[in-house]
Amino acid sequence: MAQVAGIPFYPSDSRCMRRLDELPWKEGLAFTVWGVRLGLRTMDPTVLPAVLPLLPPGWHPAGTLRVQWLYSWASRKARRRGNPAIHTLYSGPYHMNQGSNVERLSLTLAADVQAQLALRSPWRVFVHAGVVGWRGKAIVLPGRSGVGKSTLTAALVRLGASFFSDEFAVLDHKGRVYPYPLPLRFPRKDGPGSLRVPLEELGGRSAQGPLPVGMVAVLRFLPSTGLRVHALSPGRAALELVAQAVQARIRPFAVLRAAASTSAEAVLLKGHRGEAEEAARFLLEKLDS
Amino acid sequence: MMKPEARKNLLFQEAGGETLVYDLERHRAHCLDRLAALLLKACDGSRDPGELAALVSRELEQDIPLEVVEVGLERLARARLVSWDPEKQPPEGLERRKALSRLALAGLALPSVLTLASPLSAQIGTRITPGQCKKAGGNLGRCCTNNKLCILVGSNGACSGPPC
Numbered sequence: 001m002a003q004v005a006g007i008p009f010y011p012s013d014s015r016c017m018r019r020l021d022e023l024p025w026k027e028g029l030a031f032t033v034w035g036v037r038l039g040l041r042t043m044d045p046t047v048l049p050a051v052l053p054l055l056p057p058g059w060h061p062a063g064t065l066r067v068q069w070l071y072s073w074a075s076r077k078a079r080r081r082g083n084p085a086i087h088t089l090y091s092g093p094y095h096m097n098q099g100s101n102v103e104r105l106s107l108t109l110a111a112d113v114q115a116q117l118a119l120r121s122p123w124r125v126f127v128h129a130g131v132v133g134w135r136g137k138a139i140v141l142p143g144r145s146g147v148g149k150s151t152l153t154a155a156l157v158r159l160g161a162s163f164f165s166d167e168f169a170v171l172d173h174k175g176r177v178y179p180y181p182l183p184l185r186f187p188r189k190d191g192p193g194s195l196r197v198p199l200e201e202l203g204g205r206s207a208q209g210p211l212p213v214g215m216v217a218v219l220r221f222l223p224s225t226g227l228r229v230h231a232l233s234p235g236r237a238a239l240e241l242v243a244q245a246v247q248a249r250i251r252p253f254a255v256l257r258a259a260a261s262t263s264a265e266a267v268l269l270k271g272h273r274g275e276a277e278e279a280a281r282f283l284l285e286k287l288d289s
Numbered sequence: 290m291m292k293p294e295a296r297k298n299l300l301f302q303e304a305g306g307e308t309l310v311y312d313l314e315r316h317r318a319h320c321l322d323r324l325a326a327l328l329l330k331a332c333d334g335s336r337d338p339g340e341l342a343a344l345v346s347r348e349l350e351q352d353i354p355l356e357v358v359e360v361g362l363e364r365l366a367r368a369r370l371v372s373w374d375p376e377k378q379p380p381e382g383l384e385r386r387k388a389l390s391r392l393a394l395a396g397l398a399l400p401s402v403l404t405l406a407s408p409l410s411a412q413i414g415t416r417i418t419p420g421q422c423k424k425a426g427g428n429l430g431r432c433c434t435n436n437k438l439c440i441l442v443g444s445n446g447a448c449s450g451p452p453c
Binding site: 233234235236238239242243248249252253256257259260263264 | 306308313322
């Protein structure tokens with residue numbers, strides 16, 4: 001769809017939003033991804049080129065400037081000559097972050113865009129999980145941050161699995177999973193925050209098109225233990241997926257249906273793992289058998 | 290004595306022989322086995338536990354004793370899926386364990402109810418707060434529940450729970 005020129009807008013009664021509307025916006029972009037229409041407006045022409053590569057995969061320009069959620073990136077010159085400009089980022093009417101580091105603010109914006117997308121998508125159910133494809137089936141690894149999803153996903157990719165996502169399993173009502181290939185994120189060992197590793201650095205390949213789910217494995221990393229897993233019933237596996245579904249409280253009917261379809265035909269496992277490579281080999285062999 | 294009655298505002302979804310139940314008021318998801326699901330669906334406030342035992346025995350084509358039905362009702366009531374005020378309070382502690390193991394030794398499968406709280410979007414890393422969800426107005430759903438979270442139920446967009 002052709003991009004509509006102009007500044008995107010978000011109709012709101014909020015006083016904060018009305019005050020933001022009065023600022024002198026120079027550029028903007030309205031875009032659609034997974035059925036959600038989002039917008040960004042800026043005062044600084046250098047911002048959009050920095051942000052575009054960080055938008056979720058599959059985005060395209062929207063056919064209208066009226067959006068469901070609007071980001072506002074305000075900029076002003078520093079008071080002292082020679083100092084960098086100060087940027088302030090708003091998500092809707094909410095103040096998100098402020099500073100002169102455009103890259104850092106861009107990452108904040110990208111994370112919030114993903115969150116809004118996962119929360120608002122009317123077509124898909126977003127489950128916090130790592131996902132890879134293997135011989136025509138997908139392996140879904142649901143779990144919250146810190147349980148070792150990204151490490152296990154990376155180990156599976158190194159063994160030849162195709163990469164879907166290490167952030168969200170994007171499910172439809174038939175239980176198929178769609179690729180959502182953002183760079184893998186690992187916790188930094190030297191401090192807070194996360195380290196983004198492009199797929200190419202792992203020698204992996206990106207998945208194409210949706211796949212039916214062949215396995216749901218709820219594994220938690222415990223350094224002192226080896227691999228210990230037991231089978232889950234379809235209902236209990238579906239409950240594990242509901243526990244990680246972003247829209248569980250907003251679209252419970254869609255979430256229950258997607259979770260039930262996903263676990264209907266799959267191998268279902270739960271347990272602890274030690275080293276990621278051992279667990280990855282086990283999962284691939286189990287799916288093949 | 291109050292006859293057991295299933296609570297309102299529950300969503301049901303079959304999942305491979307089990308039943309997923311979502312409580313729209315408390316935001317709890319439950320996984321029920323076949324016996325527990327049958328019991329829940331039969332609890333319409335008009336049947337006492339004896340009548341429920343007869344009903345589920347007919348449905349399952351096997352004899353389900355009253356004690357098993359009472360354990361099931363107790364578990365459903367504890368998960369707040371059923372309102373039930375039993376005539377005799379169920380045993381606690383050691384007595385309870387003894388009673389359950391007696392049923393298990395008799396080879397009777399007890400109704401199973403597994404519960405979890407559905408997470409806030411903020412708890413799974415999206416950083417969307419309940420306040421933000423509520424203030425987003427019509428974009429996230431037309432209504433919101435007791436705890437001020439917007440909610441849109443079913444394909445027809447019907448609203449559950451009182452309006453904000």
